[in-house]
Each structure stands twice: as structure tokens, then as C-alpha cells.
Amino acid sequence: MPDNNNVARPTDSNELTSYAVFGNPIAHSLSPAIHAAFAQQTQQPIRYDKKCIELPRFESAVHQFFNSGGGGLNVTVPFKQRAFAMATVLSDAAAQAGAVNTLYCQNDELHGDNTDGAGLCRDLTNNLHWPVAGKRLLVLGAGGAVSGVLAPLIASCPSSLVIANRTHAKAVVLQEQFAADAELASVALSTNNFAELEGDFDIVINGTSASLAGDRPDISAAIVNHARCYDMVYGSSPTPFLQWAAQQGARSIADGLGMLVEQAAESFTLWRGVRPQAAPVIDRIRSSL
Numbered sequence: 001m002p003d004n005n006n007v008a009r010p011t012d013s014n015e016l017t018s019y020a021v022f023g024n025p026i027a028h029s030l031s032p033a034i035h036a037a038f039a040q041q042t043q044q045p046i047r048y049d050k051k052c053i054e055l056p057r058f059e060s061a062v063h064q065f066f067n068s069g070g071g072g073l074n075v076t077v078p079f080k081q082r083a084f085a086m087a088t089v090l091s092d093a094a095a096q097a098g099a100v101n102t103l104y105c106q107n108d109e110l111h112g113d114n115t116d117g118a119g120l121c122r123d124l125t126n127n128l129h130w131p132v133a134g135k136r137l138l139v140l141g142a143g144g145a146v147s148g149v150l151a152p153l154i155a156s157c158p159s160s161l162v163i164a165n166r167t168h169a170k171a172v173v174l175q176e177q178f179a180a181d182a183e184l185a186s187v188a189l190s191t192n193n194f195a196e197l198e199g200d201f202d203i204v205i206n207g208t209s210a211s212l213a214g215d216r217p218d219i220s221a222a223i224v225n226h227a228r229c230y231d232m233v234y235g236s237s238p239t240p241f242l243q244w245a246a247q248q249g250a251r252s253i254a255d256g257l258g259m260l261v262e263q264a265a266e267s268f269t270l271w272r273g274v275r276p277q278a279a280p281v282i283d284r285i286r287s288s289l
């Protein structure tokens with residue numbers, strides 16, 4: 001990987017360089033609009049496309065993209081684990097997540113990173129001003145979306161982090177996987193299922209896919225009362241979880257649009273060596289939803 005030698009990140013290049021997001025489905029991806037806004041803001045000469053990749057063709061499409069001079073790829077559902085398997089060099093975040101959302105080639109190596117967790121943490125702290133350090137965190141869900149963000153959340157040093165899932169056994173698997181990180185950061189890591197969940201939390205993060213089906217995690221109202229509630233899903237109106245949390249007296253609510261833009265900003269920074277400002281792009285994309 002790849003056929004041509006030493007494809008490097010074109011950070012100093014004034015040549016128009018191609019980037020893309022690969023997924024299936026991909027029609028509703030906002031990534032091209034986000035990266036176009038970053039390119040305009042930072043005066044970087046890039047084009048960014050979305051490509052729907054047939055399931056068996058993912059690996060060959062990645063090879064083809066980089067062999068024809070592509071600068072970098074974002075990878076989304078359902079290919080993040082396959083991108084992880086393809087990468088010859090993994091960042092710590094990708095290794096911990098077991099999934100890759102950002103690919104680029106450097107010195108004949110295919111580098112895989114995962115910017116989802118960093119994107120979430122930057123949105124919480126920089127945009128929303130919800131500090132995580134020293135706070136009691138509850139993360140709902142134990143699927144791919146949650147495993148992708150746990151390490152950066154733990155590294156942000158909450159005082160405690162509870163992973164709760166409808167199916168408790170899956171939360172336990174994640175607890176075992178991230179126990180060493182939590183010990184290192186002195187974070188009290190524990191698990192529960194929704195039915196038995198109780199306690200006081202400062203920040204509740206919905207990382208389940210329930211909102212995508214118009215549903216919400218079935219937890220008690222006392223959990224969200226006075227908490228700051230975040231949904232990793234976003235939309236033109238508050239998700240079912242956020243609507244419900246607001247009705248129960250949540251201190252504040254926010255959806256995952258900021259995380260989406262911030263994870264894109266992390267990818268852009270890796271590829272171009274220039275960090276775009278996410279906040280104006282969040283506002284611009286929000287007004288177009």
C-alpha cells in the first residue's frame with residue numbers, strides 16, 4: 001500500500017488534492033459541506049466527495065483512491081472496522097476504539113486514526129463549555145459509537161464514568177476493555193443496565209442508536225433531572241432523548257452536530273496540518289438542516 005512510493009500528506013502543496021468519505025449509505029452525509037467550509041476558511045486547495053461503496057469493494061476502492069493520488073479518506077458505517085483492519089499504522093485512538101474513521105498515506109504506510117472521541121470531547125469542552133474533568137459521567141449504549149469515544153472521555157478525567165446499556169453484558173465487555181485506561185486516569189469505571197440505573201450524574205451522553213429509530217433509552221427521569229444531556233445523534237429538531245430530557249428538567253441539552261463538525265476538523269488537521277475553526281461551521285451547517 002500504495003503502488004506509488006512515498007505518497008505524503010500534501011500539507012505544503014498548492015495543488016488541488018482529493019479527499020472523500022466512503023460509506024454505504026452515504027447520500028445524507030454532511031461531510032462534503034463541512035470540509036468545503038473548512039477549505040474556504042483556511043484557503044486550502046482541496047476537493048471532498050462522498051462515495052457510496054459497494055460492500056465487497058471497500059478495500060479495492062481504498063487502494064484505488066490512494067493510488068490515484070487521493071490525500072485522505074473519512075470512513076463511516078459500515079466500514080470503520082474494515083478500515084481498522086487495513087491500516088498498517090494505527091493511532092492510539094484508533095487502536096483503543098478498534099475502528100478507524102480517518103485514513104491517509106505517508107511513507108508507504110496506510111495510517112488509520114479515529115477522531116470521533118476527540119471530536120466529542122472538543123465539542124463538550126470548547127463549544128458547549130461542559131467541562132468533563134472531575135464530573136460524574138453516564139454513557140448510554142455499548143455499541144460501536146460508544147467504544148469509539150470511551151478512551152478520550154476517560155482521558156478527560158471525569159471523577160466517575162458509568163457505562164449503561166439495555167443489554168448489560170455488552171457494557172461489561174467495554175468495562176473490561178477500558179479498565180486499564182480508567183485505572184491510569186483514576187476514573188471510577190462501572191456498568192449497569194437501564195432498569196437498575198440510579199445515581200446522580202453531571203453529564204449524560206446518549207451513545208445508543210435509539211434516536212435514529214425515533215426512540216429513546218428507557219431510563220428513569222431522575223437520571224437526567226439537573227444533568228447536562230448530550231445525544232451523539234443530531235437532527236433539525238431535538239432528538240427524542242433530548243426532548244424527553246428537557247421535559248424532565250435537564251440542566252441543558254445538546255445534539256451531536258458539534259461532534260460531527262469537530263471530528264471532521266480533527267481529520268482536516270491531520271491531513272492538511274492546519275486546524276480549522278469549528279464553531280462558525282457548526283452554525284452554518286445548523287442553519288442548513
Ligand code: ATR
Nearest residue numbers: 141142143144145146166167208209210215216217
Ligand atoms: P452504533 O455503531 O450506532 O453504536 P451498534 O454497535 O449496533 O450501533 O450499537 C447500538 C447501541 O444502541 C447498542 O448499545 C444498543 O443496545 P443493545 O446492546 O441493548 O442492543 C443501543 N440501542 C439501540 N436501540 C436502542 C433502544 N431503542 N433503546 C436502548 N438502546 C438501544
